[in-house]
Amino acid sequence: MPRLVHGRGARRALACYLSAGGLRKKPRVPPLSDVQILIEDDHYGGRVAVAKAAGGGGAGLVDGGARAGGAAGAPEARPQTVTPPAAWRAPELTVVIPTLNERESVPVLAARLDEVLKGVAWEAIFVDDDSADATIDVIRGLSEASPHIRGIRRVHRRGLAGASLEGMLASSAQFVAVMDGDLQHDEQCLTDMLRILRAGKADVVVGSRYLDGPGDSGLSRTRHFGSRLATRLAKSILHSELSDPMSGFFMIRREAVEKVAPALSHQGFKILLDILASSPTPLRVSEVPYEFRERLHGESKLDAAVVVEYLGLIVAKLSRDLISIRFLMFGTVGASGIVVNLAVLALLLDRNIAFSAAQTAAMLTAMTSNYTLNNLLTYRDRRRRGWRFFTGLVMFAVLCSVGVVAGVGVSTFIYVGEPWWIAGLAGAAVGTLWNYITNTMITWRIH
Ligand SMILES: Nc1nc2c(ncn2[C@@H]2O[C@H](COP(=O)(O)OP(=O)(O)O)[C@@H](O)[C@H]2O)c(=O)[nH]1
Numbered sequence: 070m071p072r073l074v075h076g077r078g079a080r081r082a083l084a085c086y087l088s089a090g091g092l093r094k095k096p097r098v099p100p101l102s103d104v105q106i107l108i109e110d111d112h113y114g115g116r117v118a119v120a121k122a123a124g125g126g127g128a129g130l131v132d133g134g135a136r137a138g139g140a141a142g143a144p145e146a147r148p149q150t151v152t153p154p155a156a157w158r159a160p161e162l163t164v165v166i167p168t169l170n171e172r173e174s175v176p177v178l179a180a181r182l183d184e185v186l187k188g189v190a191w192e193a194i195f196v197d198d199d200s201a202d203a204t205i206d207v208i209r210g211l212s213e214a215s216p217h218i219r220g221i222r223r224v225h226r227r228g229l230a231g232a233s234l235e236g237m238l239a240s241s242a243q244f245v246a247v248m249d250g251d252l253q254h255d256e257q258c259l260t261d262m263l264r265i266l267r268a269g270k271a272d273v274v275v276g277s278r279y280l281d282g283p284g285d286s287g288l289s290r291t292r293h294f295g296s297r298l299a300t301r302l303a304k305s306i307l308h309s310e311l312s313d314p315m316s317g318f319f320m321i322r323r324e325a326v327e328k329v330a331p332a333l334s335h336q337g338f339k340i341l342l343d344i345l346a347s348s349p350t351p352l353r354v355s356e357v358p359y360e361f362r363e364r365l366h367g368e369s370k371l372d373a374a375v376v377v378e379y380l381g382l383i384v385a386k387l388s389r390d391l392i393s394i395r396f397l398m399f400g401t402v403g404a405s406g407i408v409v410n411l412a413v414l415a416l417l418l419d420r421n422i423a424f425s426a427a428q429t430a431a432m433l434t435a436m437t438s439n440y441t442l443n444n445l446l447t448y449r450d451r452r453r454r455g456w457r458f459f460t461g462l463v464m465f466a467v468l469c470s471v472g473v474v475a476g477v478g479v480s481t482f483i484y485v486g487e488p489w490w491i492a493g494l495a496g497a498a499v500g501t502l503w504n505y506i507t508n509t510m511i512t513w514r515i516h
């Protein structure tokens with residue numbers, strides 16, 4: 070099987086060569102003479118350069134455009150080609166299904182897709198965030214039985230938006246759909262969506278709960294109200310008459326996703342809204358109505374933190390991505406720390422505790438509360454659990470202490486020539502930025 074490696078230049082080619090077992094005496098992988106390595110390389114004008122084995126075991130770079138055939142660059146090389154099985158058709162449609170603890174629903178959904186998509190060259194990619202109920206085992210079982218089913222297992226990562234995006238980027242089909250794995254979305258709509266996209270009438274087709282009046286019987290009253298409010302807000306930033314911009318059920322031309330992918334947030338629930346708001350050129354949107362069904366198995370993963378993430382997404386889009394959702398949440402948590410600090414200080418002073426002792430206790434409480442909230446909200450996709458929670462608290466404390474020193478240093482320097490409040494604000498800004506950047510890179514780094 071060819072190995073696909075993204076990268077640039079000769080160093081990358083060397084890395085590919087080494088990873089293919091180039092310098093090993095007993096290669097774990099097939100010898101280089103049997104391996105063809107494809108490298109996406111900007112130096113070749115966007116074309117694909119092919120590094121492949123020469124007869125004697127050396128690797129060379131061959132211009133993928135003119136010489137990929139091998140004749141001019143490396144006559145002795147034997148590129149391998151992949152021949153599809155006779156009855157096989159490349160998928161035209163990929164249905165991406167993010168899952169978290171959905172083991173009961175997954176087989177039912179797979180069977181329904183199989184029924185609805187008869188005659189279509191389709192595949193389903195389930196993207197599972199290492200569910201505790203081992204949903205991935207069920208998906209693997211289905212893959213063994215059907216060529217339509219694939220599964221991606223993500224570890225140490227959480228988030229519906231990120232999972233959906235990774236699923237879409239794993240597709241090579243012309244069209245990709247995203248739908249929930251809990252059977253709440255109506256799979257019957259998929260054929261209508263596909264028809265509209267095939268006809269070139271739209272770039273995105275959205276499954277809407279509100280096109281035929283209130284069709285969200287699957288939501289509780291509070292969520293119904295919240296969903297309506299969030300929809301209003303979304304419409305105002307999109308300047309669009311889309312009836313359900315909060316929908317998690319849609320089909321889109323993959324090309325449109327590829328363009329906008331680097332600008333999308335991995336946090337949050339609202340990937341469609343993010344795609345529509347971030348697209349460099351306005352996307353043509355069409356809607357099909359569907360009725361949001363009741364959940365039969367498992368439970369909703371939507372919690373209060375999702376609301377905060379959603380507001381963060383709105384502000385990020387309003388600021389044209391100048392302020393990231395994460396930074397906004399970090400700043401808001403930081404501001405809540407001031408309130409905690411003052412409240413505890415007032416409480417302790419009221420009990421006649423000496424000021425320095427009271428302020429020390431108040432600051433420690435505020436710092437612990439900031440850390441806990443950040444762990445719950447700002448970095449929920451990288452949440453530290455168990456003993457890592459406590460080691461994280463120590464890291465957070467150390468990094469934030471350095472932030473205080475940096476902030477005080479900057480404000481003292483500025484104070485000489487500027488009003489006190491400008492010096493104070495500058496110090497706070499430097500401290501916050503320091504805390505945010507270092508904690509993102511160290512305390513909550515992706516591992
Ligand atoms: N991979 C992944 N899937 C998720 C995550 N959170 C929710 N899901 C899946 O996304 C879909 C919608 O989530 P759900 O909790 O039903 O949201 P609701 O329908 O708005 O209540 C379901 O298939 C969930 O299993 C996550 O963090 N990662």
Ligand SMILES: [Mg+2]
Nearest residue numbers: 249251253369
């Ligand atoms: Mg659901």
